[in-house]
Amino acid sequence: MTDETSQKHRLATRLSHGGRPGTKVHGFVNPPLHRGSTVLYESMDQRRAFMRKRLDQALTYGLQGSATHHALEDVIADIEGGLRCQIFPTGLAAITGPLLGYAGSGDHMLMPDSVYGPVRTFCDGMARRLGISTTYYAPETTPEDLAPLIRPETKILYLESPGSHSFEVQDVPALAEVAHAKGLSVLMDNTWGIHAFQPFAHGVDVSLQALTKYPVGHSDVLLGSATVADETHWRRVRDAALVLGFYASPDDCWLALRGLRTMAVRLAHQEQSGLTIAAWLRERPEILRVLHPALPGAPGHDLWKRDFTGACSLFGVVFDPRYTPEDTHRFVDALTLFGIGASWGGYESLALPTTGFVTRTGSSDLGGPAVRFHIGLEDTGDLIADLEQALHALATPPTVSDSRTA
Numbered sequence: 001m002t003d004e005t006s007q008k009h010r011l012a013t014r015l016s017h018g019g020r021p022g023t024k025v026h027g028f029v030n031p032p033l034h035r036g037s038t039v040l041y042e043s044m045d046q047r048r049a050f051m052r053k054r055l056d057q058a059l060t061y062g063l064q065g066s067a068t069h070h071a072l073e074d075v076i077a078d079i080e081g082g083l084r085c086q087i088f089p090t091g092l093a094a095i096t097g098p099l100l101g102y103a104g105s106g107d108h109m110l111m112p113d114s115v116y117g118p119v120r121t122f123c124d125g126m127a128r129r130l131g132i133s134t135t136y137y138a139p140e141t142t143p144e145d146l147a148p149l150i151r152p153e154t155k156i157l158y159l160e161s162p163g164s165h166s167f168e169v170q171d172v173p174a175l176a177e178v179a180h181a182k183g184l185s186v187l188m189d190n191t192w193g194i195h196a197f198q199p200f201a202h203g204v205d206v207s208l209q210a211l212t213k214y215p216v217g218h219s220d221v222l223l224g225s226a227t228v229a230d231e232t233h234w235r236r237v238r239d240a241a242l243v244l245g246f247y248a249s250p251d252d253c254w255l256a257l258r259g260l261r262t263m264a265v266r267l268a269h270q271e272q273s274g275l276t277i278a279a280w281l282r283e284r285p286e287i288l289r290v291l292h293p294a295l296p297g298a299p300g301h302d303l304w305k306r307d308f309t310g311a312c313s314l315f316g317v318v319f320d321p322r323y324t325p326e327d328t329h330r331f332v333d334a335l336t337l338f339g340i341g342a343s344w345g346g347y348e349s350l351a352l353p354t355t356g357f358v359t360r361t362g363s364s365d366l367g368g369p370a371v372r373f374h375i376g377l378e379d380t381g382d383l384i385a386d387l388e389q390a391l392h393a394l395a396t397p398p399t400v401s402d403s404r405t406a
């Protein structure tokens with residue numbers, strides 16, 4: 001798809017037509033799946049010419065990616081409004097790889113306290129051992145409060161908006177402006193807003209995606225991406241991926257491309273279903289508040305309305321404080337249509353108590369025990385009926401075990 005075509009069409013059309021370089025080859029609709037490590041040269045002259053080029057300008061080895069990788073990269077770069085995209089084997093690798101590309105020994109990073117847990121583990125463990133220090137800031141921080149945290153050695157402002165467990169929406173343009181004024185690079189986990197937040201129009205330098213979620217859409221592949229809007233950032237991201245040897249299976253890239261073809265339709269259903277269920281839960285006496293940025297009145301809604309064009313189907317609820325975390329475990333156990341599991345973006349609904357996951361410096365207390373929901377493609381009415389019976393089970397005191405009555 002040419003740039004002109006890309007800009008003219010909406011997401012669903014672009015997802016149908018982008019990343020299909022093989023369409024004209026033999027008439028097949030889908031691009032071919034290229035597997036390969038060795039790339040053969042026609043002659044030593046050609047090899048010498050290739051070796052003189054920059055790594056991303058000549059394909060000399062499988063690590064640099066095949067036509068299958070590049071087809072997927074083109075679609076992701078297009079969705080995010082970027083220039084180029086690098087595929088990583090997981091969403092986590094798409095975060096740690098670029099972080100290592102931007103920070104080295106003696107450098108400092110600013111991370112939101114709501115950051116995806118394994119990134120925190122990386123910062124507090126491996127990054128620290130490599131001499132990279134981290135300060136966690138409250139995700140709702142204002143630019144005025146962020147500025148004093150920036151030190152001469154600070155290299156990265158990292159954003160995750162909304163936080164994937166506590167759903168704070170960050171003021172991305174304002175925070176990015178402060179960071180850029182001090183020479184920082186702005187890296188953002190944009191997984192929640194893949195279809196609904198244009199990172200580069202809001203001051204982000206590197207947009208990170210866990211493609212594992214909605215793009216793959218079927219809970220069967222892990223994959224990540226880092227997209228940039230200019231050549232300078234491209235060099236950093238690309239070099240980090242190649243030097244560290246990150247390589248995603250072309251089979252997985254092919255499955256992600258297939259998932260992407262239906263992503264707009266799935267997300268349209270899931271967004272609507274998620275909002276209907278979130279609004280229903282908000283009216284329940286057991287629920288203190290709903291953490292869904294797209295729901296009017298919910299925390300972060302004003303910023304969401306200003307910066308986002310839609311929502312996905314991942315949100316949280318905080319139970320009334322009369323309930324304990326164990327009560328929410330009983331509630332989740334009573335659900336029949338919701339799986340108990342990590343990740344999101346698949347066709348199946350999930351529920352996960354998150355009280356222990358939410359570590360925050362700022363407003364540390366959500367007010368009660370929390371549960372995170374991912375709404376899948378099931379019928380919305382069936383899901384609500386399931387939630388209703390599980391809430392009813394919550395009202396019933398747990399049965400006393402035989403051993404205790406004996």
Ligand SMILES: Cc1ncc(COP(=O)(O)O)c(C=O)c1O
Pocket residue numbers: 090091092093116164189191192209210211212222223224342343344
């Ligand atoms: C917000 C967010 N970012 C990144 C990741 C990492 O993705 P992956 O599981 O592909 O490593 C996840 C996974 O749950 C996530 O929720």
